[in-house]
Amino acid sequence: MIKILKYTEYLYLIVAVVSIYKVATLWNVARDETYIFIFFAIVSLGMFFFRRNYRKKFEQRKRDNQQ
Structure with a gap:
């Protein structure tokens, strides 16, 4: 799911x-x-x-929950 969020970021940039x-x-x-x-x-x-800020927060929350 993280990869999809990254692609949509760049779609907005395009x-x-x-x-x-x-x-x-x-x-x-x-x-x-x-x-x-x-x-x-x-x-x-x-x-x-x-979207970039949201994705980074999502990744950070995922890392925090795994530890």
């Missing part, structure tokens, strides 16, 4: 990178569309750090 790329390419062409991608990038980065 979504953030793709969103930032779309913002960079669309900024001068269609600025109205870029705001949704900025939102996706911010939320994805927040979820990446939240």
